[in-house]
Amino acid sequence: MRELVGTSFPPGFVFGTATAAYQIEGAVHADGRGKTIWDTFSHQRGRILHGDTGDVADDHYHRMKADLDLMKWLGLRGYRFSIAWSRIQPTGKGAVNHKGMDFYKRLVDGLRARGIKPMATLFHWDLPQALQNHGGWESRDTAKRFADYAQLMFEALGDQVDTWMTLNEPKTFVQNGYRWNVHAPGVKSDARAFVVLHHLMLGHGMAVQAHRASGAGGKIGIALNMSPVYPSDRSSGAKKAANWFDDFSNRLYLEPVLHGHYPSGPYNWIAKHSPMPKKIRSGDMAIIGSPIDVLGVQYYSPAYRDRHNNAVVKHPRSAASWQQIYPQGLEDLLVRLHRDYPRTPLVVTENGIATKEYLGKHKRIEDKQRVKFMHDHLAAAHRAMAKGVPLQGYFAWSLMDNFEWNQGYSMRFGIVYVDYKTQRRVPKRSALWYRDVIRRGGF
Numbered sequence: 284m285r286e287l288v289g290t291s292f293p294p295g296f297v298f299g300t301a302t303a304a305y306q307i308e309g310a311v312h313a314d315g316r317g318k319t320i321w322d323t324f325s326h327q328r329g330r331i332l333h334g335d336t337g338d339v340a341d342d343h344y345h346r347m348k349a350d351l352d353l354m355k356w357l358g359l360r361g362y363r364f365s366i367a368w369s370r371i372q373p374t375g376k377g378a379v380n381h382k383g384m385d386f387y388k389r390l391v392d393g394l395r396a397r398g399i400k401p402m403a404t405l406f407h408w409d410l411p412q413a414l415q416n417h418g419g420w421e422s423r424d425t426a427k428r429f430a431d432y433a434q435l436m437f438e439a440l441g442d443q444v445d446t447w448m449t450l451n452e453p454k455t456f457v458q459n460g461y462r463w464n465v466h467a468p469g470v471k472s473d474a475r476a477f478v479v480l481h482h483l484m485l486g487h488g489m490a491v492q493a494h495r496a497s498g499a500g501g502k503i504g505i506a507l508n509m510s511p512v513y514p515s516d517r518s519s520g521a522k523k524a525a526n527w528f529d530d531f532s533n534r535l536y537l538e539p540v541l542h543g544h545y546p547s548g549p550y551n552w553i554a555k556h557s558p559m560p561k562k563i564r565s566g567d568m569a570i571i572g573s574p575i576d577v578l579g580v581q582y583y584s585p586a587y588r589d590r591h592n593n594a595v596v597k598h599p600r601s602a603a604s605w606q607q608i609y610p611q612g613l614e615d616l617l618v619r620l621h622r623d624y625p626r627t628p629l630v631v632t633e634n635g636i637a638t639k640e641y642l643g644k645h646k647r648i649e650d651k652q653r654v655k656f657m658h659d660h661l662a663a664a665h666r667a668m669a670k671g672v673p674l675q676g677y678f679a680w681s682l683m684d685n686f687e688w689n690q691g692y693s694m695r696f697g698i699v700y701v702d703y704k705t706q707r708r709v710p711k712r713s714a715l716w717y718r719d720v721i722r723r724g725g726f
């Protein structure tokens with residue numbers, strides 16, 4: 284392995300930024316796009332802070348060319364975006380909607396022309412509403428539909444996309460969407476949630492197999508959000524609670540994908556609360572465990588558990604109440620993933636911090652907190668690499684401020700500020716800093 288000096292990253296290391304379709308595109312009626320569960324959800328009263336919706340968002344659908352030039356100006360080596368399934372198949376099945384497909388073809392062409400490696404996520408939560416009307420991910424059929432849609436994408440862009448990610452954060456979709464009723468489709472049912480989990484996993488595995496069958500050149504993986512879990516003190520109770528939470532929030536997603544089975548602790552709990560076990564057919568686990576080329580790691584916050592199994596806060600929080608700032612957690616997480624899954628290369632597909640800044644009369648947003656956050660997390664990633672972790676890249680969440688789900692536009696994660704009245708993009712201090720880091724290959 285090439286020696287890492289100071290905080291310089293290896294030449295092939297992919298410095299990128301990430302976004303997702305519903306959070307930036309807007310243009311929800313353009314070119315035959317079908318309705319999604321997030322269109323439905325965001326238009327229900329009381330669901331989203333201030334009644335915000337993704338109808339316009341960053342209007343990226345109409346401003347893609349300028350946004351590509353912004354990425355070029357930043358010097359990005361990679362860009363992670365998601366594809367809105369309902370632009371490709373408005374009802375989630377059937378023939379390709381060519382105008383929708385053309386948008387992603389132009390995006391991918393534009394990235395490649397600028398020397399930016401495209402990473403495409405196939406599902407970042409915006410399920411076509413027509414499929415939801417037939418049970419959505421509670422229905423096994425949706426996994427098959429997803430693999431069919433994935434296959435259409437591999438046929439169209441298989442040779443141009445560097446890396447495919449099947450699903451973004453199945454945990455968040457299951458938890459927020461089906462257990463806590465705060466994301467689309469707005470359900471509160473453990474029974475249904477874990478059926479959804481199995482079908483998501485199955486869809487992932489079927490898409491991986493479709494990718495292999497297509498003969499496309501690129502890599503494929505899945506993007507999982509994970510938190511290192513620490514006991515809040517030295518008691519055996521806290522240790523036990525932390526292990527349980529780790530099983531439930533990390534291993535429940537890692538083990539099926541990388542070892543082809545659900546971990547027994549969470550599985551036994553699920554079996555008591557959900558008919559999910561009845562949905563597992565013979566052969567499913569082998570499909571789910573189909574080998575992947577890369578694991579996407581999304582890290583925002585650590586988690587602590589005390590002996591009463593309560594969550595404990597130990598570090599300063601960001602503007603998002605759920606986020607504790609702890610860069611060391613990223614090193615710990617990466618090292619642990621490499622220890623448990625030594626054959627799998629890793630890429631940080633999301634890492635970022637929420638702020639609530641407003642441009643006002645100032646010319647620039649001096650987001651020193653974000654600069655420090657990115658610096659400290661990149662340094663943590665670098666330490667993990669120095670310990671031998673095969674980390675291939677780092678994608679900052681996010682390229683620009685966007686629709687932060689149930690928090691609407693109030694929560695800003697971008698390194699580029701978006702003025703939602705004018706759609707003007709204004710690079711924050713963190714964007715200038717990142718640009719410099721990319722140019723120098725480190726800091």
Ligand code: GBH
Pocket residue numbers: 303306451452455459463465508583605633680687688696
């Ligand atoms: C990622 O989610 C998403 O992939 C991305 O779309 C999003 O914009 C970004 O990070 C920033 O949030 O829901 O209040 O009960 C991170 C997902 C957010 C999931 C916080 C768990 C827990 C607290 N995490 N959530 S809450």
